[in-house]
Amino acid sequence: MLTPPPLSLYLHLPWCIAKCPYCDFNSHALAGELPEGDYIDALLADLEVDLPRVWGRTLSSIFIGGGTPSLFSADAIDRLLSGVRARLALAPDAEITMEANPGAVEHDRFEGYRAAGVNRISLGVQSFDNEQLKRLGRIHSATEASRAIEAVTRAGFERFNLDLMWALPGQTIEQALADLEQALAFEPRHLSHYQLTIEPNTVFAARPPELPEEEIIWDMQQTCQERLLDAGLTSYEISAWAAPGQASRHNLNYWCFGDYLGIGAGAHGKITLPAKGHILRTRRKSHPRPYLKAQENGSFIAEEAIVPDEQLPFEYFLNRFRLDQPVPWTEFETRTGLDRERIAESMDRARELGLIDSDETCIFRTARGKRYLNDLQALFLPR
CATH class of the missing domain: 1.10.10.10 (Winged helix-like DNA-binding domain superfamily/Winged helix DNA-binding domain)
Structure with a gap:
């Protein structure tokens, strides 16, 4: 019998300072001033479109992703989360994660994000090697990455994730392990350790970099996994490693076929409707301009469809x-x-x-x- 699973909320903030050549997410290089206030207004109006489908249900987690959400001020994130709380009930222990990128956040903002209700940060480090960061199109340096991690812990975030990529262009096993050692030195309780893959419709797809050979990639994976296990982290998902009790609740809900409202430009959602006997998939308008314009008539949804049995x-x-x-x-x-x-x-x-x-x-x-x-x-x- 179809039963509503836990419910999460994903909020998509689509702007970045620059588009990375490997990225296939719905993100857009910022040109001009960030329309911060207008976009928060749009997100909250968009959320109201889905409210009738989830009346009486409680949010177990919120994830603010992008793009680069840390381009938004702490005041904007506070207004966003306050607006969510005014419209939906949150579990007392709800996990509220926000993505941030080194080089795209003023470090004193982390205190503001925490005061706004964010209780978990996911920091997109990707590498501690400056040459690799340049190849990946990242706007931060290894030093800025370290300072950002220190700022996160100084702000009082006990739960934070570091994103780290491996099998990078020309990378050796020793270099991948050195990246991992630098990440582990900060004692993260959660690490997203994922292989660089070439995705369609990216700059790397048009101009592929020279990646390590398959045999080196396999040895690199095995070596890094052994080091992660030695550090007391467990692979609870293909690319996700966590200390006991520190798995991402939001991502676990995705992987366990839970429900989630997808709000924001290009966001995808999944809602179980037992009374109607089906599961609904939704997708919002992708580009920020038509998405912002949708405030005029509430036409945020670009597509919705029932999942066939x-x-x-x-x-x-x-x-x-x-x-x-x-x-x-x-x-x-x-x-x-x-x-x-x-x-x-x-x-x-x-x-x-x-x-x-x-x-x-x-x-x-x-x-x-x-x-x-x-x-x-x-x-x-x-x-």
Whole structure:
């Protein structure tokens, strides 16, 4: 039976100082003055569009992403979060994360963000190597990255994430490990450690850099993973490492097929509607200009569609199998509204290939299933 899962809120702030050549997110280089006040007004008006679909539900987490949200002042973030609280109930222990980039934030703003209610910072460091930062199009230096981390901890944020990339152009195993050592020196309780991949419609796709060979990438991954384990961090998701109890609750809700309101230019949302017996996907207008203009008539939504039943198993397992934890059958059934018999054929094939095990209560992804994750996920595509 279809049951509402936990509910999160994603707020997208789309501007950056410059667009990085590897980035395929909906972000836009800032030209002129930041329309801070108008955009906060638009976000709150946009949120009201979705309110009738989630009446009575409580937010378990908020994530302010981008773009570069730290371009916005602490006062703007305070007004945004105050507006959210006036419209939706927040759990007493709600996780409220904001992304920030070194070089795109005045360090004393972190105190202001914390006073506004942000209780977790995700800092886009990417590398501590100045040459790599230039190749990646980052606007900060290694020194600025270190100072930003120090400013985050000085502001009193006990929970913060560092984004760190590996398999960078020309990078050696020793260089990747040196980056990791510098990150670990700050004792982060959460680290997003992810491989640089070339995405379509990016500058790197048009002019690909020379990346390390596959054998070096594999050895780099194994070496870095061993060091992360030695540091007391656990890989609870393919690219996410955390100390005990420090996993990102917001991201866990995504990966467990939870619900989330997607508010802001280009934001995507997912809302379970048990009374109607379906799950709804939404997408907002992508470019900031038409998105801001949508305040005139509330036309923020560019697209919305019901997820067909035959697509639900793939959508569920696409993210769920990224987690290093068993999948309860009850979670699959309540969050998709489907009986387990609907996926019997795919399950049998996955077992034959050694990608999963299962019993009456749970599905278990094997080590082989983790290594060949794409193949495992593809077994649940509609036929």
